[in-house]
Amino acid sequence: MRDPEEIPAPTNPMAVARYLAPQWRNENGVLTLRHWRTTWMFWERSYWREMDDQEIRASLYKKLEHAEYVAGLDKDGHPVIKPWAPTKRKVSDLMEAISAVTHLRPSVDAPEWISRDGLSRDSEHSYTHGVESPIVACTNGLLRVQDRELLPLTPGFFNLVSVPFDFDPDATAPTWEQFLKQVWPDDENSIAALQEWFGYVLSGRTDQQKIVLIVGPTRSGKGTIARILTNLVGKGNMAGPTLAGLATNFGLSPLLGKSLAVISDARLAGRDGHQVVERLLTISGEDTIDVDRKFRDPWTGKMPTRLMILSNELPNFGDASGVIARRFIVLNMEVSWLGKEDTDLTDKLAAEMPGILNWALDGLARLEKNGHITEPPGSADAVTTMQDTASPTSAFVRECCDKGPTHEVLVDDLWDAWKDWAEDQGIRPGSKAMLGRNLQSVVPQAKRTRPRDDSGRQIPTYSGIGLKTTARNGESPDSTRLKGYGSSLSRAETGLSPLWAQQSEAPKCSVCNFPFEPLEPGQTAHPGCEAA
Template sequence: MAVARQLAPAWHHDATNLLTRRYWRGTWMRWEGSYWREMDDQEVRASLYTKLEHALFIHITPKGEEKICNWSPTKRKISDLMEAISAVTHLRPAVDAPEWITRDGMSRDSDTSNTHGNDSPIVACTNGLLRVADRELMPLTPGFFNLVSVPFDYDPDATAPTWEQFLKGVWPDSPESIAALQEWFGYVLSGRTDQQKIVLIVGPTRSGKGTIARILTNLVGKGNMAGPTLAGLATNFGLSPLLGKSLAVISDARLAGKDGHQVVERLLTISGEDTIDVDRKFKDPWTGKMPTRLMILSNELPNFGDASGVIARRFIVLNMQVSWLGKEDTDLTDKLAAEMPGILNWALDGLARLEKNGHITEPPGSADAVTTMQDTASPTSAFVRECCEKGPTHEVLVDELWDAWKAWAEDQAVRHGTKAMFGRNLQSVVPQVKRTRPRGDDGKQIPTYSGLGLKSYARNGESPDSTRLNHGSESLRRAETGLSPLWAQHENSPKCAGCGFPFEPVEPGQTKHPGCAAA
């Protein structure tokens, strides 16, 4: 510890006297002038060996005499010294970047410095800390604990005409998509994670997905970007490359196999600002909230297996339809790189609009794409939307709903599974549904779902897309014969001349269900 105290003055910023080296969440961090960078253990060891290779110290002999000795660094001494330095430079794990900190590693409670809540976010540039609200440029300081810094100066007069023209070519008829991308760029720069959204860009080959990803990478700095795969996220150490990264770009997204549920779980955890344990090779696990924003590029909507369909609602989908295949501008990236200060101003305008509106703009078609993804991930969700009604006044027999689900699943060519699995999936899609057992007229208990009911066309064997719902199921026969009060409302309804069950005629003089084959 005495040696650590001797070395500590070299880790202080001259102007502010704040530490430029910190030990945070089991990781060494070093201030690089405009942002904090993670240091590898071996890098710390190498610097200590170099600094102490010829160090001397005063040794007091048993006789009280002073003797000059070589400190002679060894593996054991360096390991003990690193332990002591971690105590001297400790930064509380509760600190979440970006955040202002004081010398002792506590948060600063100041209206002008707090980047959370309703206060304006701060973007670190190479020439200062830019406050987005009023575009004021403040001095760079290690007191601002940030992991992201744009690798160029802030220029308030810079513009990006080539970039804006490129985006108009990508979305010629959708200014909302351009606005959403602009807000996303600013959101990534700000270090915020409160929107809990993932951007999904879907488009054909050579439609500009890669160009957008490269420009955003240049904007945040290549050292702040990770490029994982969806399958890689499910592996034991799959999240470790994302530590300390503000952006993760998943290109050519493909998801298949048994690890799909684990991928969904990790996407939900990262985007949802939840605390997670991250395994790291040859290191203790890292615990905290990951500051990484996720952007996925794909030629088609990915299929996420999620019974609740929650993952689909995390996405902002940007659809591309224009392709430059065979007409590529090979110099476009270089042209856009020259406009980075102007693109920064463009992104800051998007961040200001996001601050004002409170949410990222949803482009036309995004909601439909999200619904499609939700239906693909959770067929139960699609069944409920198409065939059911929700509300406290609705109820339906368990067997009746099960028969309707089986017929719908057969028509949609999906597995209907078991009744227990369907009940579990139904509970995740409609949490307010309760399973009860009311007694019928004969005193027998009948399993019933309350809070959910079948739409009239579903009861009658019809569907907007299908005529295969089984209106002649055994559960309906038992209901019609008086076993349940649920069908009392149908006492005065027209009865099918073929099967005898209630139905709603759609044509004058109609006496049977459409397609009824009963004798």
């Protein structure tokens, strides 16, 4: 049995915390245990991981089980030694004191330097300026991407991601590169985008505010790509939520401390759509969010999680503004190996992880140079489709309307055009008020006004938007369903004075003497007046 250890009394938890603190420091005196955003973080030699409260409690109980303290002096002046005897109350008070000793300010966003740990300030600043010179942690050092130089591993670099293998500058990945050429045989841009995405996830950056969506048939390689990226960042740094799960009360808690979230087989229930969209926008947009956790205090901060969604088809997000669609980089797959899968492929690729790391670092270097992730040509079309699916109002505006300060349209005319367009698209038009709300999301500059006509009657009007003279309707560019609404400026015969005419010296129609905007040089009358 070992000799009891004499430590400060439990009535002075701060003294006990400072007494124990040296066991949480490295050889240079840098703390390896930090309390950050109500969470315990422990340095695992190459990255910081989250520790559960119970893990801290267990270590303290074990440490203090045989400890003793001086409770005072007896009548003869000799010290009175008593067992420390850890209890729930004593340990809780001690944990509170340790959190103060190891406190790391909440404003720290990983990855970030919190201590030089023997490095000079000049050398530290030369490679820690966020997106300019990222660092990738490996098991054999901190890799400076700028010049591929390995720096010593240190808890002074607060990072949540580390690749679980050594950096080898000469490693290659021929099987991986051949696999990608089979997945995208004629699409080098998709391969480039994936390469940059891998490097982006490794770097810890979130500034691109993008979500990668991989769409393809069964057995097209989506799962293989996700497994390789998971191996690259380490399984402990990856979460696997569902879209529906994100909408639940504690749906975001599994993402805390994770650098990557892979959502496989994306399915979305209609009633949860709005909350899922809100949370996807918040995570990808680097916004501060409160995350509820079971039996623990809420966590507040910016989540460093990058999102990758795998699906057999384009998901349908209910977003009136269509903003969520523009967050995506879409990689389309067309080749399927159903029935002819290579069951050993994952093992073959696992052997090439150091080479895949170099491949990803090349992508990160290109991202550093270009400033944005490559967008494959097919991605823009997919994003437009998703935007139109999420927000039919966005599709209607693109097909049937013109935008700008000189455009305006009667509210009733726009409503009639929308109803006809919606009928052709097979969707419910909703109400006039709902159209106005959705229109405000898609065209923020569109304002509803009530100018007066010559008789003084107020006419509800939208300014900043107008109907095209010949609006396209569905798949039939020559459709006449919307013809006749025309642009708002061609409806001066109604007696309504357009806003632009009220605000400027507008020319007068030579037939009706009403203000109008010439559409062609030399035009002197409204087209309708000339036709009459």
